Amino acid sequence: MRALVWHGPHDLKLEEIQAPRAGAGEALVKVSAVGICGSDIHGYSGASGRRTPGTVMGHELSGTVEEADGAASQHTGQRVAVNPLTPDGTCAYCQQGMPHLCPNRRVLGVNMGAAGAFAEYVVIGVDNLIPLADGISDAEGAMAEPLAVAVRAVNISGLQAGEPTLILGAGTIGLCVLLVCRSRGIGPVFMSERIPHRIEMARSLGAEALSADDDITGRVLDANGGLGVSCSLDAVGAGPTIRQGLMATRRAGKLVLVGLAQPSVDLALYELVPQERVITGSYAYRPEEYREAVRLINERAVDVRPLLERTVSLDDAPDAFEALATGEDPSVKVMVEP
Numbered sequence: 001m002r003a004l005v006w007h008g009p010h011d012l013k014l015e016e017i018q019a020p021r022a023g024a025g026e027a028l029v030k031v032s033a034v035g036i037c038g039s040d041i042h043g044y045s046g047a048s049g050r051r052t053p054g055t056v057m058g059h060e061l062s063g064t065v066e067e068a069d070g071a072a073s074q075h076t077g078q079r080v081a082v083n084p085l086t087p088d089g090t091c092a093y094c095q096q097g098m099p100h101l102c103p104n105r106r107v108l109g110v111n112m113g114a115a116g117a118f119a120e121y122v123v124i125g126v127d128n129l130i131p132l133a134d135g136i137s138d139a140e141g142a143m144a145e146p147l148a149v150a151v152r153a154v155n156i157s158g159l160q161a162g163e164p165t166l167i168l169g170a171g172t173i174g175l176c177v178l179l180v181c182r183s184r185g186i187g188p189v190f191m192s193e194r195i196p197h198r199i200e201m202a203r204s205l206g207a208e209a210l211s212a213d214d215d216i217t218g219r220v221l222d223a224n225g226g227l228g229v230s231c232s233l234d235a236v237g238a239g240p241t242i243r244q245g246l247m248a249t250r251r252a253g254k255l256v257l258v259g260l261a262q263p264s265v266d267l268a269l270y271e272l273v274p275q276e277r278v279i280t281g282s283y284a285y286r287p288e289e290y291r292e293a294v295r296l297i298n299e300r301a302v303d304v305r306p307l308l309e310r311t312v313s314l315d316d317a318p319d320a321f322e323a324l325a326t327g328e329d330p331s332v333k334v335m336v337e338p
């Protein structure tokens, strides 16, 4: 089968590799659509050390079940969204309902060997398959993964309907957080972003979108009686956005970090400790949060279509990666359709 193999920074090649075979409890899925994630771009450029040479990346996918083991064989031919996380199911975290934090978890396209979704086929556990509704496109189905990340972040935020919030960064994750907030009546939603195209996108999806150079803190404090928001969400994860998020959050409020742009940052403790602010990470999603994301897409309770700006073939994918890595392409979500 054809697959995009990552050999090192800015070195991605379309190659013929051995197609995977499904084992016990697994399904062979023909990939229909797979999104290029910010983490794939960090991996591609070498900015993140989390990808090893020879890897086939790709974890935001939908596809069609070609064959499935056991009772799941009835799913053959079905269109599905694929949850890329495979926990071990036996550790303390798995047993306490936190399989996404399993230290032995394997993630398709990250650490499952040469088996990611920038390829014609993947093999995944049958429990990772969630059916897609008729009328939902393959690309929409692939958006279940970033949407699930947003569902997790908003669940952790504790934000309720009618509460204002601030989202830092209007890339795919930030915009998915916006869509989940709006589906739950959370708002007004302020967003800060650097790239003009994405500021426009955030505004068109209902956010009070601000340029990252604006007085974000001032605007958010003004809009909420000078108190700040009870929770802000950082979908960038860099020093300046973390500081803005903290400053816009009221005392004893929470900052949820979803982004991971920098491995370490300077943190001004005088903006954290005396105010009893809380900083928490949000990672991936629980299985039920992934299913929730698929339900939101299947019912169009959240419409991800505006985020889908460009589709490329496997042949054109290396150029698409390069254009995203250099910033030449400001598209929110680029889909690869093998």
Ligand SMILES: [Zn+2]
Pocket (backbone or CB within 6 Å): 087, 088, 089, 090, 091, 092, 093, 094, 095, 099, 102, 103, 104, 105
């Ligand atoms: Zn585990």
